[in-house]
Amino acid sequence: MYDLISLGKAARQASARLRTSNTDARNRALCAIAAALREHIPEILEANRLDLANAKAAGIRSVMIDRLTLNPDRIRGIADAAEDVSRLADPIGVVDEGTTRPNGLQILKTRVPIGVVAMIFEARPNVTVDAAVLCLKSGNACILRGGKEAFATNRVLVRLMRGAVEQAGLPADSIGLVEDTSHETAERLMRLNGYIDVLIPRGSARLIRSVVENASVPVIETGAGNCHMYVDRAADLKMAVDIIDNGKTQRPSVCNSLETVLVHQEVAAAFLPMMKARLDLHQVELRGCERTCAILHSATPATEEDWATEYNDFILAVKVVDSLDEAVAHIAAYSTGHSDGIVTNDLAASRQFTAQVDSAAVYVNASTRFTDGGEFGLGAEIGISTQKLHTRGPMGLRDLTSIKYIVTGNGQIRP
């Protein structure tokens, strides 16, 4: 049985040292990581070629192969990102609030690292570096469990990063790799209470469901995005076409891309042909309700399953609704609570929509594609939370911190 306990203990010890490390040391470590990656491009590529050969022999589909593939430019991009993070403000040591109580006790609510962050993810080696870098910046040790397809690449990346961190005077065990990619070991990792303070899964819906069902350590669910755009009767129809085209076609494979359009009946006849003309440029397949198909004869009839599906592809579900209320009810029934929007120039409609739709990000007259740490101005993100606990929406450095109350007095006792 793979020895997760030793890995957990090492991470916990490293986390105790990171907790009291200073900002400069952590930033130096990030720059050292960037330098190590740039210096060892041939070595990284050699490991990556091995992973790619294995993946191709195993018949992995081409979109996965693309995610797995590194080249000198991608490696330099990953290194640049690490340096960018070194220039962000330190989220640790911030005093959120403070007060002096009537009895003279001073209470400071301060930001501290969470401790040990575990991540389970799939075939993207850039996540290996991004996750380690964001954890290190925020004073957390991390335990990484990447997909077996990227194992050789991840092993080289983690070895290089550990060396760089040590060279900067911080413990190498700040970054740990689970060197056994079996499901059984992943499931034990999910239950490593006492060593792991939070587990963040990133990847397929299946992976995330497995973590939610099996984990006993605290989890941040990063999730699927079945995102909606509602075209209100008071919409600027040209704007709606732009926003829907952008949401669907700019990068269909990501979680904040658009999956369903809801159209108010009063504008459906005018709007749907305009929308179709634009989406035809990208050969988007439309799956419509009865009323949609009556207007767009080439649309495929949608089934119940279409409303619930995150296509991540050039397919869009379309439904004509009687009212804003019906749009809100449809979103309540089918949305995954990631990103949903309205196109309207009616202020009351926009207020009702933003109040009633219960999603991490609710948009008025803008593309859902903006739900992203960088676009929100958070600087960098470690994932997008679709749960309501701890944080919701794009998770930046601050979301990798916890609270410590520091209470100082001169002998106060409780009466």
Add this chain to the structure above:
Amino acid sequence: MYDLISLGKAARQASARLRTSNTDARNRALCAIAAALREHIPEILEANRLDLANAKAAGIRSVMIDRLTLNPDRIRGIADAAEDVSRLADPIGVVDEGTTRPNGLQILKTRVPIGVVAMIFEARPNVTVDAAVLCLKSGNACILRGGKEAFATNRVLVRLMRGAVEQAGLPADSIGLVEDTSHETAERLMRLNGYIDVLIPRGSARLIRSVVENASVPVIETGAGNCHMYVDRAADLKMAVDIIDNGKTQRPSVCNSLETVLVHQEVAAAFLPMMKARLDLHQVELRGCERTCAILHSATPATEEDWATEYNDFILAVKVVDSLDEAVAHIAAYSTGHSDGIVTNDLAASRQFTAQVDSAAVYVNASTRFTDGGEFGLGAEIGISTQKLHTRGPMGLRDLTSIKYIVTGNGQIRP
């Protein structure tokens, strides 16, 4: 099989209405709850007498009987507390931060209810009302699962509260009670994903462990407190005696009471007899390390188990340490991360201690008994979190909220 799904659906529907309810309506509901409790004291007491008779017949121990017992004063106190909560600021609708991005998108980070909060707790009927009141104030529906010992009392309390909420124009299903107190139903509640946004267990270490191990819904662990006070060589010894006496004897049964004292070797000979003289007034049993027993001959020798035990009783573990470093290491090994403190007048020692000790509340020269929502100025608390996710330490109304990003533009699309 008890129908939890219907209960979950009803709570989810109520939560959708609560999400857009206004502050006044929710405050009116809290005042209506207070009035209903005051008006129905005889009915509540009758149900409570039934629970008490069953508990006594089942041979429940007396401390549990005390927690279970209501009387007119206690009921009026619970009603007063509900009115106090109605006077607190509304945590919902607050805009935490906002920005306008270079492309003109306005991004507001707003506070919204979590949704449906489930609580599993034991024999204290006041928790039934407190939890419902705090959830309602923060716009959350709640599902309550109290202990079987308080079942008749809880049923009356929940019926009265549901009536009051409805009378104030909000859905009765804002407050739901699990009317089957079997373990099997509790375990299904822990896995009611899709209906419950967070589960907060309150009660024994055994209950909390069971929730952490079994739950698939997000959990806030409220926890055990194995709390320490370290008497530094630079301590004001008289102050240290006061703080330790208060921590141990003012209310030993609670989670922020003191369980272990660590004493620097240089002051042990002077300090320990002073401490013993004071604690003798409360017949506190001392369990000491070898060096402690050499100074205090009447102390019982401590075993390894003593360092890890939350006594919740008039018993105190005592250890002499060589240094501040040893004190910090002992706390790292045995503390539950609830509340730990130092008594010292040495600024460098206090800085080292507060930086290195990783607990929800770290004290300098004050009693650990202050770790409490009211004492921290949070107004009311629903529990004390000993996990690092979401929140840590006393949980106030703000900790019953989540985030919604509201993004408004005029046609922005992502390049």
